[in-house]
Amino acid sequence: MFTVAKKEIATYFKxxxxxxxxxxxxLMISILFWTPFSAGSGDFMIVLENMGFFLIFLxxxxxxxxxxxxxxxxxxxxxxxxPTSLTKIVIGKFIAMYFVFLVITVISLIYPLIMVxxxxxxxxxxxxxxxxxLLLGASFVAVGVFASALTENQVISAxxxxxxxxxxxxAGAFSAEVGGFxxxxxxxxxxxxxxxxxxxxxxxxxxxxxxxxFTTLFIFLTIRVIERRRWIQG
Amino acid sequence: xxxESVFKKLLANRRLRYGSSAIVIMASVVVLFIVLxxxxxxxxxxxxxxxxxxxxxxxxxEEILEALDxxxxxxxxxxxxxxESSSEYIGLMDLLEKYDRYERVNVEYVDPSKNLGFxxxxxxxxxxxxxxxxxxxxxxxxxxxIKYYDMFVSMASEYSSFSSFDVGxxxxxxxxxxxxxxxxxxVPKIYLTxxxxxxxxxxxxxxxxxxxxxxxxxxxxxxxxxxxxxxPDDASIILIANPTSDFSEEEISLLSGFMxxxxxxxxxxDSNDSxxxxxxxxxxxxxxNLEYGYDKIRETNDNYHISGNQYMIFPGxxxxxxxxxxxxxxxxxxxxxxxxxxxxxxKTNSFLEINPLLITSESAVAESTASAGSNQIGAKFLGVAVxxxxxxxxxxxxxxxxxxxxxxxxxxxxxxxxxxxxMLNSLKWLEGDxxxxxxxxxxxxxxxxxxxARQANTVSILVIYVMPGIILLAGLAVYLRRRNL
Numbered sequence: 001m002f003t004v005a006k007k008e009i010a011t012y013f014k015x016x017x018x019x020x021x022x023x024x025x026x027l028m029i030s031i032l033f034w035t036p037f038s039a040g041s042g043d044f045m046i047v048l049e050n051m052g053f054f055l056i057f058l059x060x061x062x063x064x065x066x067x068x069x070x071x072x073x074x075x076x077x078x079x080x081x082x083p084t085s086l087t088k089i090v091i092g093k094f095i096a097m098y099f100v101f102l103v104i105t106v107i108s109l110i111y112p113l114i115m116v117x118x119x120x121x122x123x124x125x126x127x128x129x130x131x132x133x134l135l136l137g138a139s140f141v142a143v144g145v146f147a148s149a150l151t152e153n154q155v156i157s158a159x160x161x162x163x164x165x166x167x168x169x170x171a172g173a174f175s176a177e178v179g180g181f182x183x184x185x186x187x188x189x190x191x192x193x194x195x196x197x198x199x200x201x202x203x204x205x206x207x208x209x210x211x212x213x214f215t216t217l218f219i220f221l222t223i224r225v226i227e228r229r230r231w232i233q234g
Numbered sequence: 235x236x237x238e239s240v241f242k243k244l245l246a247n248r249r250l251r252y253g254s255s256a257i258v259i260m261a262s263v264v265v266l267f268i269v270l271x272x273x274x275x276x277x278x279x280x281x282x283x284x285x286x287x288x289x290x291x292x293x294x295x296e297e298i299l300e301a302l303d304x305x306x307x308x309x310x311x312x313x314x315x316x317x318e319s320s321s322e323y324i325g326l327m328d329l330l331e332k333y334d335r336y337e338r339v340n341v342e343y344v345d346p347s348k349n350l351g352f353x354x355x356x357x358x359x360x361x362x363x364x365x366x367x368x369x370x371x372x373x374x375x376x377x378x379x380i381k382y383y384d385m386f387v388s389m390a391s392e393y394s395s396f397s398s399f400d401v402g403x404x405x406x407x408x409x410x411x412x413x414x415x416x417x418x419x420x421v422p423k424i425y426l427t428x429x430x431x432x433x434x435x436x437x438x439x440x441x442x443x444x445x446x447x448x449x450x451x452x453x454x455x456x457x458x459x460x461x462x463x464x465x466p467d468d469a470s471i472i473l474i475a476n477p478t479s480d481f482s483e484e485e486i487s488l489l490s491g492f493m494x495x496x497x498x499x500x501x502x503x504d505s506n507d508s509x510x511x512x513x514x515x516x517x518x519x520x521x522x523n524l525e526y527g528y529d530k531i532r533e534t535n536d537n538y539h540i541s542g543n544q545y546m547i548f549p550g551x552x553x554x555x556x557x558x559x560x561x562x563x564x565x566x567x568x569x570x571x572x573x574x575x576x577x578x579x580x581k582t583n584s585f586l587e588i589n590p591l592l593i594t595s596e597s598a599v600a601e602s603t604a605s606a607g608s609n610q611i612g613a614k615f616l617g618v619a620v621x622x623x624x625x626x627x628x629x630x631x632x633x634x635x636x637x638x639x640x641x642x643x644x645x646x647x648x649x650x651x652x653x654x655x656x657m658l659n660s661l662k663w664l665e666g667d668x669x670x671x672x673x674x675x676x677x678x679x680x681x682x683x684x685x686x687a688r689q690a691n692t693v694s695i696l697v698i699y700v701m702p703g704i705i706l707l708a709g710l711a712v713y714l715r716r717r718n719l
Contacts, residue, residue, distance in 0.1 A: 016713035037690065043680075118683040123679070125285065172319055176315075180315055201282065202282060
């Protein structure tokens, strides 16, 4: 599992895509960060909220090739017939993608540290917000990996995961419009609503369970999709 | 054994493993995911990480809710499924979840647009002014309405004259006091005298006091004794807040009659520069062995005054007269200014039980404000409580009124709690009660940085240009190197 992860991470950082993604993501955060900072605000929670939204664009590009490329290049067969179990392969690839996400997250800590340097406070609330960001990232990456397993075309994979993430994000925004049972349902499935709870300063066990089970569910679905394909192909 | 082999065989069946059963397995996992989260949603483990504890309830609220002996329903008049995730009402719903966990408290949300007539049923006479998005706390026939401005501290926006933003939450105070209010058997009423330049609960001086006593289960109203043939029967306490002119003999007569019915009076009088001697008021107080001094207290003991101003003093406190012991510690920093002494006269009135409330240090100077007076050095009482055992009536005379004056509370925010608690507990003692509610406003934590324009520009160059630039250049280097391989 970790061998697969290591190999994928090495591959990723040997291509310019990881650097371009990280660089652009940081540029967006920097622009968001600088406006309140220059006005004397040390509140990074607002930036963290927006960082969640930017992941909708970042993660599909990050994960689009992780399984689709194997399928397109024909190396998927080699993977499926290798002594390593399919579960370990998929989890290994998920870990690799999540590692890239972690690198971005760690680099983003530089902004609150700059605020602390100028008298701001790194609050427990912000730490909780970061925990939410990590859980959100795991869910997003799981969806991205799942989308990548559905097709051999990387662009289609990115579009699928982008649309899926956007729908799951926007569900929360529409829930208040719809109201009633459907509104509750939309709010329940909305990643935005769940993430908002963290950024509001609440650390809730239900939200932690939701994100972890959501991630597990999509990793499981990814395994099932590939396994089903293996069975269909014989 | 046979069973096991059949089971193994069944599992080994490729069709079962990868065929239609795959859908069943996937559906099962999805169901498991839903069930797990439904169960997880029932677990009320939540940690409030906000610095000000915005979504938490304090010990005082817990004690009140635990001690409830009547059922209380808190109605939120809106559809909770239509509240946007960014709305302040989401936080209120989180807070109310904590209330709902108590046996006697029930929180319900009713959308008045779908339940037509609900508001008119709650308030048939339309005297409560209930509106959409209000909360109504109901216990029996008692109802208390909580509006947005009761729950949040808002400030006008610098950028627009039409918008405001919230800087603090008073929600816990509002809900807890409303529950307390709604479950009380009787609501005591305080009448604040007018017509002598007194402070006012609505217009000037004692607006904060008015808000606090209101949420602590008191009703209040103004009364001009000059225009009243008698004091209303529903009056429990008369509050005389810093009059600048004396009361007439007729007014004093009304006050005396009021006391003979077993009621209570509080007089709070600052030291002021006016020549007013308050002869009639002093005569009334003399009946309780009390007399205001014509002086202004200056503290020379550094422990008893604020830094740099010997007239802004921290009086010593006798807490046992008024209060339960567990809150006496908060009284150690009650800030008072423009203070005059309250003397206890050496008369023998065995029916009077006299207890000091506030006292100066031994080295305080009572500077005379009377034309022929002289300064006196030594400890002076600044507040005294007297109980007339004949009628069961009570009176408190305070040599300060400004200690809870609105502007003082704003300027010296750090001493607000002590001052308000002293005032509240004095009123509670006058009413014959010792419980009080004071839950501080939860001021939202504002995380500020101290940065100059130059520093901000330097940081902008670093984070907007240098940092992403270095990473993008690294990407370019990797690309060029890979291209040449």
